[in-house]
Amino acid sequence: MKAQILKQVAPIDEMPLELVDMPTPQPKPGEILVKVSACGVCHTELDEIEGRLPPKLPVILGHEIVGRVEKHGAGAKKFNIGDRVGIAWIHSACGRCSFCRGGEENLCPDFQGTGCQADGGYAQYTVVAEDFAYPIPERFTDSQAAPLLCAGAIGYRALKLTNLQDGQALGLFGFGASAHIVIQLAKYKYPKGRVFVFTRPGQKEHQALAKKLGADWTGATGDAPPQKLNCAIDFTPAWSPIVAALKALENGGRLVINAIRKEEKDKNSLLELDYSEHLWCEKEIKSVANITRQDAREFLPLAAQIPIIPEVQEFKLEEVNQALILLEQGKIQGAAVLKID
Ligand SMILES: [Zn+2]
Numbered sequence: 001m002k003a004q005i006l007k008q009v010a011p012i013d014e015m016p017l018e019l020v021d022m023p024t025p026q027p028k029p030g031e032i033l034v035k036v037s038a039c040g041v042c043h044t045e046l047d048e049i050e051g052r053l054p055p056k057l058p059v060i061l062g063h064e065i066v067g068r069v070e071k072h073g074a075g076a077k078k079f080n081i082g083d084r085v086g087i088a089w090i091h092s093a094c095g096r097c098s099f100c101r102g103g104e105e106n107l108c109p110d111f112q113g114t115g116c117q118a119d120g121g122y123a124q125y126t127v128v129a130e131d132f133a134y135p136i137p138e139r140f141t142d143s144q145a146a147p148l149l150c151a152g153a154i155g156y157r158a159l160k161l162t163n164l165q166d167g168q169a170l171g172l173f174g175f176g177a178s179a180h181i182v183i184q185l186a187k188y189k190y191p192k193g194r195v196f197v198f199t200r201p202g203q204k205e206h207q208a209l210a211k212k213l214g215a216d217w218t219g220a221t222g223d224a225p226p227q228k229l230n231c232a233i234d235f236t237p238a239w240s241p242i243v244a245a246l247k248a249l250e251n252g253g254r255l256v257i258n259a260i261r262k263e264e265k266d267k268n269s270l271l272e273l274d275y276s277e278h279l280w281c282e283k284e285i286k287s288v289a290n291i292t293r294q295d296a297r298e299f300l301p302l303a304a305q306i307p308i309i310p311e312v313q314e315f316k317l318e319e320v321n322q323a324l325i326l327l328e329q330g331k332i333q334g335a336a337v338l339k340i341d
């Protein structure tokens, strides 16, 4: 099969992913072999490539996978050959620890990420345990469904963790793949609420997309929104939006950080944190880590029902380095997806 592999960590500008021919993996007992038709490109992949989140090496990245079941491993029987399935960031968890038993398998110490500790979907084929694959609702094309599996599912989890109530004000910091899905979810679940979207200054296209998807206000990170925020989600890889979001929070407000790693660049901006201005009056900060299978199982049918149709920009498997560079530069509208033959 053809696959894009990462052999060693490097800056994305060096275009380190390499297209190779390699043996097609074979499904072990309980696993399925999936012929990949689309795989989303996620910001987490930049963290892996550049070493902020070191993957196993060499690795096939990609954790927003849509494809069809090609072959069963021994004992696998949940899906038929040809069924369309999705694979998300959660590739496996131990199933025995207190987190797994308590419904928080996303926090399992043995959590394995797809395309990180296990090979993912930047390839023509991939394998996964059948219990970690999901049926894809019919109303989505393969490319539309791909970003739902990470950007969508983790956004769903992040929104749940905010404890937002209908009628309240929500702030979204950064407007990429995940935020553009969350705004649609928030507008559906909390129709009386208001959503304020903050982007890098000058990201006029992102702000226009946010308006189109129902944002009540858009501005640059650091601008004062028309009212204080009851909840905020920070989707950015930077630190300064944390300070800006805390400043904009209402008393008792909660900030959820939806980022697996933060970049070093502007870490000093945290020194601007002022206790009375940013934290006093019971403001909270919480991160969102990974997803559970339950998140994916709840979110996919809900996305179909609303419906949330992600805006996608398609690339060929051969163009993955270029797609990642555009993503790094904030130039992707909606979500980038590899279309794989
Ligand atoms: Zn992701």
Ligand SMILES: [Zn+2]
Pocket (backbone or CB within 6 Å): 093, 094, 095, 096, 097, 098, 099, 100, 101, 105, 108, 109, 110
């Ligand atoms: Zn566990």
